[in-house]
Amino acid sequence: MIKIFAAFAILTVMISTVSVYKLKQATYDLEETKRAISAQILKDREAIKVLKAEMAYLSRPERLERLSRRHLVLDAPETGQLAVNLAGLTVRDNVQMINMPVDNFQLLLPRQKPNPMKARRVSETITVARVRADHIEPAIKADKPSKIVEQHSLFDRILAKIGN
Amino acid sequence: MKPIDLRVEGTRQGAIEVARNRLIFVMALFAMGFLTLVVKLISVGVFQAHSSTYYQTVSANTSLLMARADIVDRNGVILATNLKTPSLAVVPGKLKTSPEELAEKIASIFPSLSYDQSLEILSTKRSHKWIKRTLTPRQVFEIKKIGDPGLVTSDAEKRIYPHGRLVSHVLGSVDDDNKPSSGVEAFFNDQLIDPLKSENSLVLSIDIRMQHILNQELAAYKEKFYALGAAGIILDVTNGEVLALSSLPDFDPNDTDGPQNLDEMNKVLQGVYELGSGFKTFTIASALDNKVVDISDGYDATKPVKVAGFTIRDDHPKARWLNVPEIFVYSSNIGTLKMAQDIGVERQKAFFEKLGLFKKTDIEVYGKSAPLLPKQWGPTELATTAYGHGIAVTPLHLASGVAAMVNGGRLNPATLLRKDTSHIESATLISSNEVTSNVAPQVISPDTSEIMRNLLHLVVEFGTGKNAKVDGYLIGGKTGTAIKPYKNKRGYNDKAVISSFISVFPIDKPKYLVFAMLDEPQGIKETFNLISGGMTAAPMVGNIIRRVGPLVGIVPTKQKEFDYEDLMLVSGTRK
Numbered sequence: 001m002i003k004i005f006a007a008f009a010i011l012t013v014m015i016s017t018v019s020v021y022k023l024k025q026a027t028y029d030l031e032e033t034k035r036a037i038s039a040q041i042l043k044d045r046e047a048i049k050v051l052k053a054e055m056a057y058l059s060r061p062e063r064l065e066r067l068s069r070r071h072l073v074l075d076a077p078e079t080g081q082l083a084v085n086l087a088g089l090t091v092r093d094n095v096q097m098i099n100m101p102v103d104n105f106q107l108l109l110p111r112q113k114p115n116p117m118k119a120r121r122v123s124e125t126i127t128v129a130r131v132r133a134d135h136i137e138p139a140i141k142a143d144k145p146s147k148i149v150e151q152h153s154l155f156d157r158i159l160a161k162i163g164n
Numbered sequence: 165m166k167p168i169d170l171r172v173e174g175t176r177q178g179a180i181e182v183a184r185n186r187l188i189f190v191m192a193l194f195a196m197g198f199l200t201l202v203v204k205l206i207s208v209g210v211f212q213a214h215s216s217t218y219y220q221t222v223s224a225n226t227s228l229l230m231a232r233a234d235i236v237d238r239n240g241v242i243l244a245t246n247l248k249t250p251s252l253a254v255v256p257g258k259l260k261t262s263p264e265e266l267a268e269k270i271a272s273i274f275p276s277l278s279y280d281q282s283l284e285i286l287s288t289k290r291s292h293k294w295i296k297r298t299l300t301p302r303q304v305f306e307i308k309k310i311g312d313p314g315l316v317t318s319d320a321e322k323r324i325y326p327h328g329r330l331v332s333h334v335l336g337s338v339d340d341d342n343k344p345s346s347g348v349e350a351f352f353n354d355q356l357i358d359p360l361k362s363e364n365s366l367v368l369s370i371d372i373r374m375q376h377i378l379n380q381e382l383a384a385y386k387e388k389f390y391a392l393g394a395a396g397i398i399l400d401v402t403n404g405e406v407l408a409l410s411s412l413p414d415f416d417p418n419d420t421d422g423p424q425n426l427d428e429m430n431k432v433l434q435g436v437y438e439l440g441s442g443f444k445t446f447t448i449a450s451a452l453d454n455k456v457v458d459i460s461d462g463y464d465a466t467k468p469v470k471v472a473g474f475t476i477r478d479d480h481p482k483a484r485w486l487n488v489p490e491i492f493v494y495s496s497n498i499g500t501l502k503m504a505q506d507i508g509v510e511r512q513k514a515f516f517e518k519l520g521l522f523k524k525t526d527i528e529v530y531g532k533s534a535p536l537l538p539k540q541w542g543p544t545e546l547a548t549t550a551y552g553h554g555i556a557v558t559p560l561h562l563a564s565g566v567a568a569m570v571n572g573g574r575l576n577p578a579t580l581l582r583k584d585t586s587h588i589e590s591a592t593l594i595s596s597n598e599v600t601s602n603v604a605p606q607v608i609s610p611d612t613s614e615i616m617r618n619l620l621h622l623v624v625e626f627g628t629g630k631n632a633k634v635d636g637y638l639i640g641g642k643t644g645t646a647i648k649p650y651k652n653k654r655g656y657n658d659k660a661v662i663s664s665f666i667s668v669f670p671i672d673k674p675k676y677l678v679f680a681m682l683d684e685p686q687g688i689k690e691t692f693n694l695i696s697g698g699m700t701a702a703p704m705v706g707n708i709i710r711r712v713g714p715l716v717g718i719v720p721t722k723q724k725e726f727d728y729e730d731l732m733l734v735s736g737t738r739k
Contacts, residue, residue: 013202016206017202017205017206020206021205024208046248049245049246049247050247052242052245053242053245053247053324053326054326055242056241056242056243056245056326056327057326057327059241060326060327060328060330060376061330061372061373061375061376061377062330062376062380065376076711076714077714078635078710078714079634079635079636079637079710079713079714079720080635080636080720081714082636082714082717082719082720
């Protein structure tokens with residue numbers, strides 16, 4: 001009896017020792033991983049800082065302005081291009097605003113027939129984007145062949161008419 | 165099978181006994197040894213904690229990464245940040261190659277170092293000497309390629325200002341050891357280097373887009389009029405936040421450690437100038453608020469006035485009786501000084517003091533200038549201060565004061581910190597209760613403020629500030645043209661002026677104040693050689709408003725009628 005008990009006790013001690021050791025080792029490994037991860041986080045955070053600084057450097061207003069002038073056919077907005085609400089966009093006097101129950105979107109209701117005179121005035125006030133000369137040139141070049149083709153076809157037609 | 169019971173008797177029995185005893189003794193020893201091992205194993209496994217060395221390394225790394233908190237603008241755009249940059253040093257004791265050979269290689273890697281310079285550094289007697297800070301990755305690669313153990317690269321932190329010169333006067337700069345020299349870097353140094361707060365950024369009230377617009381226009385007009393310098397500020401009149409602050413010439417905080425000479429000082433905060441007619445805003449507000457004059461009252465401005473031996477003239481003489489709006493709109497020195505004489509020295513002084521013109525501004529920068537005040541207040545001083553001479557203040561004094569004239573009469577101290585930082589993540593470096601002081605003091609009544617708004621508007625519609633007009637916006641403003649005193653002798657130089665324009669928009673509901681000034685502009689053909697504020701600074705401010713307005717979403721208005729317009733006797737026709 002005492003032998004069995006002793007054997008059991010020894011076995012228990014051995015098993016528990018091994019398991020405690022393994023647990024300890026697992027914890028150590030985890031902490032090792034954690035250390036690696038926090039080192040990586042630090043590295044990443046540093047990289048993010050660098051990227052943020054670079055972002056700020058690359059999006060300097062002065063640079064954006066320069067790039068926009070070179071690549072976009074856009075100009076700074078002018079006061080004439082701003083409208084408070086939809087009513088401000090029209091030259092009509094009698095504009096009634098209603099509130100749509102669904103989305104509360106303000107809708108313009110025309111109260112009179114469109115007036116061609118006023119309509120022309122509106123079209124005159126539309127701001128035409130100022131296009132830099134170097135942007136216009138390709139457009140003109142692209143236009144030219146088509147015009148020639150058109151003239152050519154007209155000439156053809158006249159020739160054809162005379163021929164007939 | 166039964167075990168055989170073997171028994172040895174006689175003399176041999178004693179020998180076996182001895183052997184057995186010895187065996188038991190050895191076994192006991194072994195058992196004890198194993199027991200010790202088991203106990204030790206358990207104690208190591210269960211009770212002993214890890215050594216904590218790597219925690220220290222990690223935290224040391226963190227503090228190295230974040231030695232100084234970031235500074236961001238009101239929208240979270242980075243204005244200043246710390247980056248790790250490698251630096252190169254020499255440890256002469258470890259050098260394997262001769263200094264001459266090394267110096268040649270190093271000089272070829274760094275264009276800024278000559279052979280002689282690098283040789284001098286390499287042959288140092290000290291045990292460690294810096295060769296070069298902030299290396300590029302390519303330079304680091306080249307140094308590693310040399311492979312000498314005596315050349316040591318180490319990571320150091322460098323303060324980086326991505327926007328370069330743009331915000332230099334607000335930010336200030338730091339030296340090689342990250343010690344700040346000026347600007348908010350110096351003022352908030354304690355908070356910026358606090359390790360507990362290093363993750364949070366300092367949110368300024370500056371808007372980098374407005375700063376760019378202001379800077380660009382100032383630079384353009386400084387060049388156009390061949391001015392010595394230019395300065396400007398955009399202020400939120402409702403709470404005193406500084407949205408843009410620029411002073412030219414400026415400096416690059418990435419290269420230099422703060423302003424290098426007097427020209428590069430911050431003209432808005434450190435320069436004190438006699439700012440001229442902008443002060444008429446204060447005199448008239450004081451007269452109206454003290455009920456000395458009524459809006460329809462007036463003064464005779466037909467002839468120049470003599471005060472204590474000096475003759476005071478109008479720059480834009482009308483040579484007739486002028487009412488209060490006309491005095492302001494045509495910037496009449498005579499009318500204003502007569503008004504000041506009615507106000508009296510005591511009330512005028514008290515009013516200036518209330519506006520904070522007698523002390524330094526509260527803005528968060530060290531080295532602000534105190535105003536230069538008259539030594540004694542006699543009739544001459546009363547007369548000259550009425551139109552902004554004989555008293556020199558910083559442009560910020562004038563801007564804060566005019567902001568109080570239009571915003572309903574409350575004097576908000578100007579601040580460089582954004583008051584509401586709730587929308588920016590990790591922005592609690594300085595909590596808002598440190599910034600928001602008590603309620604801003606009321607310096608004039610809301611009614612007087614209402615009148616001042618209308619008067620300022622009339623100046624831009626009819627008066628000296630016409631050149632600042634912007635289609636669709638209601639702008640109020642006041643020109644200022646002040647002659648500068650000679651540097652080394654008494655008296656004033658008529659040729660050298662400070663031309664300024666202070667403006668508020670939209671004037672019906674004031675939100676932004678724009679102040680711009682040119683230091684000694686030269687006349688050009690386009691302006692008929694005129695260098696007054698209305699010809700030089702006003703169009704510049706008009707341009708700024710034209711660009712800033714749509715940016716911040718100020719809605720254009722179609723209003724064409726103004727109060728007190730009927731009081732004006734206007735020559736010519738309005739469009």
